[in-house]
Structures are given as structure tokens and as C-alpha cells.
Amino acid sequence: MAYSDKVIDHYNNPRNVGQMDKSSDEVGTGLVGAPECGDVMRLQIRVNPETQVIEEAKFKTFGCGSAIASSSLATEWVKGKTVAEALEIKNTDIVKELALPPVKIHCSVLAEDAIRAAIGDWKKKNNVAETAEVAVAAH
Amino acid sequence: MSTVTHTTEVPAGVTLPIYMDNHSTSAMDPRVLEAMIPFFTEKFGNAASRNHSFGWEAEQAVETAREQIAKLVGATAKEIIFTSGATESNNLAIKGIAEMYKERGNHIITQVTEHKAVLDTCKRLEKHGYRVTYLPVKADGLIDIEDLRRAMDDKTILVSIMFANNEIGVIQPVEEIGKLCHEKGVIFHTDAVQAVGKVPVDVVAMNIDVLSLTAHKIYGPKGVGALYVRRRNPRVQISAQIDGGGHERGMRSGTLNVPSIVGLGKACEIARVEMATEAARLIGLRDRLRHKLESALDYVEINGSWEHHLPGNLNMSFVYVEGESLLMGINDVAVSSGSACTSATLEPSYVLKALGLGDDVAHSSIRFGLGRYNTEAEVDYVADKVIGIVLKLRELSPLYEMVKEGIDLSKIEWAAH
Secondary structure (H helix, E strand, O other): OOOOHHHHHHHHOOOOEOOOOOOOOOEEEEEEEEHHHOEEEEEEEEEOOOOOEEEEEEEEEEOOHHHHHHHHHHHHHHOOOEHHHHOOOOHHHHHHHHOOOHHHHHHHHHHHHHHHHHHHHHHHHOOOOOHHHHHHHHO | OOOOOOOOOOOOOOOOOEEOEOOOOOOOOHHHHHHHHHHOOOOOOOOOOOOOHHHHHHHHHHHHHHHHHHHHHOOOHHHEEEEOOHHHHHHHHHHHHHHHOOOOOOEEEEEOOOOHHHHHHHHHHHHOOOEEEEEOOOOOOOOOHHHHHHHOOOOEEEEEOOOEOOOOOEEOOHHHHHHHHHHHOOEEEEEOOOOOOOOOOOOOOOOOOEEEEEOHHHOOOOOOEEEEEOOOOOOOOOOOOOOOOOOHHHOOOOOOOHHHHHHHHHHHHHHHHHHHHHHHHHHHHHHHHHHHHHHHOOOEEEOOOOOOEOOOEEEEEEOOOOHHHHHHHOOOEEOEEOOHHHOOOOOOOHHHHHOOOOHHHHHOEEEEEOOOOOOHHHHHHHHHHHHHHHHHHHHHOHHHHHHHOOOOHHHOOOOOO
16 A cells, blocks of 8 residues: 555654553543554543643554554644644544545544544543533633 | 654665565566576467477477476376466366266365455355355364364265465365365365475375465466366366366366466476475574564464464564554565455454454464575564564554553453444
């Protein structure tokens, strides 16, 4: 399979690899996928409690090159965004940016799921209301 | 910023990319090419032309090749039928026997890790009223001979069990299978594509009735193969699947591909003469590769019986690393993976799954196929390269981190997608 230059770049130089303390209230952790399916992503965000801005993001991924690239890109994109803004990232944006072929679209879906799961975890910890209300509050 | 790119120094005498995928196909031996060349231009006759020297010359070359092939597998020249390759040989054997012996019975026995050329042929026959038993394999990839015995009934006409597996390199108990088939009066076909020329094959001693082989796995040309069809004790008959001029004792019509047949013959002759030394050398390389990988990495698993194993095969799972991402990191080395992401169907290898491996282990597998032209320096380079990439990808792997922290992955509720 031929990969796009962007996938190869993220694979060779993955951004924001690592982990953060998942017990911290400021940290939201999303673990999505399954080993049997061949891909597992863990994406973590650290949110500023005052501004709701994602100040730091980390990931680790078990999966193919496209899965690694999708999650690496996701950490880059969520950084500096508010939680509400991060929720607007769509898998199709990732597909476009990385020029993923149709058989790799599920990698981008998983990355979007990982962002949502991390934000969901952070909200749960901080008793933040559901998406719609946060979005309104943030605007 | 961490980096996955792992630079392994290229030692002297190693040229990139390295080919280590010899179960898929092999480079043609220059000696084979040399033997073939005259038959494209000067000696272009049709082997079926009986009334001029061009035809006689071609026929003579074909008969020499038949002898060379027969000698490699312990057959006689008259028992060798030329085909376009092993897929055709398997189709002709199974469909031809099913059709020829349908009055006697409609039951066929095969096993789950066969090549698709056998499995899909059997599936088609099921649509035409045949009953097919697909025997399971044990965790080491071998069938249980007692399962085979139990599966046989008075309607069983054919047993088709491969000699050696193309993914995991395990060698089935062919001799025992042949003995049992002959006791029961059932025809025994074996797809011996991966075994012929690599390990000793003797159709008489092993009671093999029909055997498929191909040239391109033994350093010969692509597009030519053969089917051995036993002529006595018992005499096996096969209904032709391609009708025409009645070539090849009526079993396979079509003008013979003389240059390729000459190449197949030459490849068989070289294999027969050099098999013992080549096998010993490949076992040395294979064991060296295995040892290097196992000493440097934890959580690696060998797939398939090591005792009953092809010389050039090493199928290993690098658990917690996904196979396609591993291949991406060693893109100057040609190997295969059982990962779903490398298959058109997005399903992990059915062969590895048949061993009872979890999908996650199947996703992590790499097949190394060593052959005639691989060197020790290449093995060392590939080992270092794989070790480097596996270590880097495990830094990226949440699963490896969790296991290292003592988390039992099987206790986690994964959201399958």
C-alpha cells in the first residue's frame, strides 16, 4: 500500500507520544478500539479548568500506520482548542488531511472517537454538562 | 518528539531492498533461465508436432523435463501432467477426481489451513452436491490423524491435505495420511507447492496418489506447474477440466508451454542435487534469525510446530505491535504479515486463527521466507532492523505499556468496532 507523505511523516515522527496522570481531574482519557480489531488508541487531554482550553494532549496507538498518523494528528489538532471546539473535529477532516484511502477510513473514525472519549472522561470527572450546553456556554 | 525511524547500518555486501518472501515467489535461478532461452527463439516447435524435427526437438525437451520432475518426487515420467501452475493443478486434481469417482461417493476431506486454491475448489463442489469435511488443526498447525480416520466413511473418495503450509511452514504427517488413505481405498491428493524441492518428497514411500507442484516457488518461471497422477497401485483417473486436443494423456489439453516446462525441469534438477546442502544452510539462517529476535525482544511467539517445519520459514508474532505498522518500518525488507490491514478482506490470517491464536496475535505476525539467495549478512541486517522498529513501536503501543504495568488486557472491556 502506498501511504501519503503526511502519513509517513506522522509515522516516522509521531507527535505528542506519551501518557499523563489519568487520575488527575484536569486529564481526560479516551481508550478506544480493541486488540482483536488490530487497533487501540489512547488519547489524553489536559484541560485548563478556567478556560476549558486543551493545553496538552498525548497519545499511544497500537495499529497500522494510518491509525498512528490519525491519532498523532488528532493530538496536534486538539491542542490549543477549547473542549467545545475540539468536539467539532470530524473524522472526514482527518481523512482529507492525511489523504487516507477508503480502507483506512475506520482509522480516522477511531481517532474522532478517541477525542470524544477523552473529552467525555474529562466532563464526567468535572461534572460538566452535556455537549450542547457546553457548546453554548463556550460561544 | 520521538521518532520511529530507526536507522540500521547497511553492512557491506547487502543490497537493499532485501527479498525475504520466498513463500510468495522466488527469483529465477540464472541456470534455469539459461536452459529456457533457446526454446523461445531457435527451438520454438510445438511438442505435439509429430512429423518434423521442430516438433521432435520440443517434445524431447518436454520429456527431459518430465523425467527431471519425476525424479525429484520419486515418480515416473509418464505420471507427470503439465499445467499453468499449482492453482490449476489443485483445481484439476480435486474437480477431476470428484467428477471421475462420483459414482463411488461424494465425500471429500480437506483441512482448514489449506490454500484458497483447495478450499475454494471444495466450496464450489459443495454447491454441486459434494460433502466436504474441513478437518481442524491443533495449536501447532498439524492435523490429528485420528480426526482424519474418524471423518472417513464409505462415501469418501478423496483426501486433500497440503504437504507444507505456505504461512507457518508446518509439514503435515503426509506419510501417515497416505498410509491411512491406502488402507481405506481413498485417493490422497497433496498440494506440495511449498515442500517440493525444499524437503524430501517421495510419492511411492508416502503413498501419495496425486500431487500439485509449481515452478516459481523453486526458482523457476511463473505460469507453469505440474500434477503428478499415479498410474498404478492404484491407477488414478482424472476427468479433464479443459477440453481440446487431448494433450497430456487427455487430462489437460492445450499446446505445451515448452520454454517454461524446460525451466520447471531444470529447477527440479537443481533442487534435487542441491536440496540437502541448501536446506542445511537455510535452517542455519532461519535459526540465527529466530535466535537474534528472541534474545532482543520480549513477547514474541513462534507460530506453528517447530519440529515439523520447512527449512526457510519463520512465522513470528511480535505481540502488542500491529503487523502492518511493522512492515511500514522495514520497508526495505520484503516480508509478509498476517495482519488484517495487509489483506484485501481486512480479516487477519485464517491460518493463524485456525491455530487458535487470538486476533491480536495474528495481527502482530510476520512471515519471513528465506531462500536460495539470502545471506547471513542479510539475516543480521533484517534482525537488527526488526528489533529496532519493534522497540520503537512498543514505545507507541498502549497495550505494551499496560501489560508492562501489570494490567490484564483480557479483563478490559474493549469496544469492538
